[in-house]
Amino acid sequence: MQADAAHRATRAALSTASSLGLAAHDAVVLHNSNKLTLRLRPGDVLARVAPAAHQSAQFELDIAQRLVEVGSPVAALERPEVFAQDEFVVTFWTYYEPVTTQAIPPADYAAALERLHAGMRRVDLPAPHFTDRISEARALVADPRQTPRLADEDRAFLAGTLDRLHRAVSDTGRPDQLLHGEPHPGNVLPTATGPLFIDFETCCRGPVEFDLAHAPDEVADHYPGVDHNLLRDCRAVMLAMITAWRWDRDDQFPDGHRLGVEWLSDLRRATAR
DSSP, X not given: OOHHHHHXXXXXXXXXXXXXXXXXXXXXXXXXXXXXXXEEEETTEEEEEEETTSOOHHHHHHHXXXXXXXXXXXXXEEEEEEEEETTEEEEEEEOOOOSOSSXXXXXXXXXXXHHHHHHHTTOOOOOOBHHHHHHHHHHHHHOTTTSTTSOHHHHHHHHHHHHHHXXXXXXXXXXXXXXXXXXXXXXXXEETTEEEEOOOTTOEEEOHHHHHTTSOGGGGGGSTTOOHHHHHHHHHHHHHHHHHHHTOTTOOOTTHHHHHHHHHHHHHHHHHO
């Protein structure tokens, strides 16, 4: 969020928390992109704030609540509701103090992801297919009004890559199930009870290899039954999609344009191999 929107979002979170009787006198920004993640003190509650016009808070909350009920390794909700305040929606979650600044060991990461997937197989909620997200990225690349800084040569390369990879991963014969969608290290908390997953707005259906593509490479070595050819294609798909999103004129990811340029180069090298 831009500074003014982030300031209004913070006020919305603090006001909503106070109305619920939560101890929230100030807020520390933990992450700021298309939504704001805040640590509210002194009560140590985590608030996620999104513009009401562009959010999927109820979808995220419904999935997280069901996963908590089946014992999956996910962050718990502080309040099982979505709250509207001004032009924002706010959800409240348990805040977990990180137990280490070091990376989660690959074996622990894989075991937690396997447990998450097992829990997700018990959750029957509608979710888009992961290939729908490829189509959305492809439509973004095809629209120069939405991606005005993308050069013609890069646009053609990225569009062709997305088309080819979409075909490669569309009919693999692997079973589909509910997935996290983006279980990268930024969405995994190292806590005293083990790794916990957060941020379920990207949940989708597809093969587990799509989730593994977002994790560090070594994690797949500890996850059972991986189709490594499919995993290779999913990693390329993931890189192509996040590259496309960084060229969106409305993208608010920190340092997004630099990453868009860098990831285009990485994608060229990856597809050449």
